Structures are given as C-alpha cells and as structure tokens.
Amino acid sequence: DDGSITTTSATWSFTTNYAPDNPINPSPPDEADLASSSTTTLSTYVDDDGDSLITNFYLDGAQKCSSSSVTSGTRISCDVAVTPGNSYSWYATAEDQCGAVTTSSTWNFDILTTIKNSLQFDGNLKFDGNLRFDQGG
Numbered sequence: 001d002d003g004s005i006t007t008t009s010a011t012w013s014f015t016t017n018y019a020p021d022n023p024i025n026p027s028p029p030d031e032a033d034l035a036s037s038s039t040t041t042l043s044t045y046v047d048d049d050g051d052s053l054i055t056n057f058y059l060d061g062a063q064k065c066s067s068s069s070v071t072s073g074t075r076i077s078c079d080v081a082v083t084p085g086n087s088y089s090w091y092a093t094a095e096d097q098c099g100a101v102t103t104s105s106t107w108n109f110d111i112l113t114t115i116k117n118s119l120q121f122d123g124n125l126k127f128d129g130n131l132r133f134d135q136g137g
Contacts, residue, residue: 019100020053023092025075030107036084037111043077044092044104051096059090070094085113 023044028034042057042064057065057078065078082088087110095101 017096017098017100020051020094020096020102022102023055023094023104026090026092026104026107028107028109030105030109032109034109034111036113038081038083039079040082040109040111041077041079042090042092043075045073045075054095056093056095057090058092060088082111084111086111 025045027043028040034040042059044055053070054066054068055070055076056063056067057080059080064080067076067078070076076092080090087108089106089108091106092104093101
C-alpha cells in the first residue's frame with residue numbers, strides 16, 4: 001500500500017443543446033413581386049429537432065410578431081401592414097428554451113402598385129408594337 005486513496009464516482013452523462021435550425025422556405029420568397037395590398041403574410045418553417053421555440057419576425061429591421069411555444073418543424077406566420085409601391089426586407093429568428101438563437105437569411109419583396117384607369121373600347125383594336133397610357137379622357 002502506497003498510502004494513496006482512490007475514490008470512484010458514479011458515471012455522469014450529459015447532452016448538449018443544439019441551436020435551432022435557421023428558419024427556411026420563406027413566403028414570400030426572396031425577390032418576390034406581390035400584388036398591390038395593404039397587408040401580407042410572412043411565413044417560414046422552423047427547427048425540427050423537437051425543441052419548443054419562440055419565433056420572431058422582423059420587417060425592415062423592426063420586430064412585427066412574436067410567437068411562443070411554436071412546435072418545431074411547423075410553418076409559422078405573421079401578418080404585416082405594407083404599402084403599395086414600397087420594397088421591404090424581412091427575416092425571422094428562432095429561439096429555443098435554452099436561449100440559443102438562430103437568424104434566417106434576409107429576404108426581400110416588393111408590393112406592386114395597381115394602376116386603375118378606365119379603358120374605353122370602340123370595337124377597333126390595332127397594335128403597332130407600342131403600348132402607352134394616356135392620362136386624358
């Protein structure tokens with residue numbers, strides 16, 4: 001005996017938390033041109049590894065919606081106010097119960113302006129290869 005004492009503990013195990021997957025499959029998709037409207041719905045799929053998540057949507061850098069207890073692997077949506085003729089950028093974040101956060105890519109879309117003019121047709125139609133709109137009567 002050399003006088004040393006050895007003590008052995010129980011075997012310990014642990015698992016690490018993985019950050020949520022980046023939100024994917026955006027709607028509207030990147031660089032979309034959307035019909036004239038005062039609202040649109042942003043949506044994306046989030047993490048699919050079983051975590052309960054908090055998802056936030058940002059439009060032009062400002063948080064617009066937050067959803068808690070989102071089931072992983074589901075599509076989450078957010079309705080936002082928009083103005084015809086404007087361009088927007090948006091992204092989403094996903095945060096799990098351990099505080100791990102991931103951020104999607106930034107996606108862009110445009111809201112088109114609807115042109116409302118009356119069209120008068122006299123029964124004759126001729127196309128010379130040019131198209132123009134006259135503002136007059």
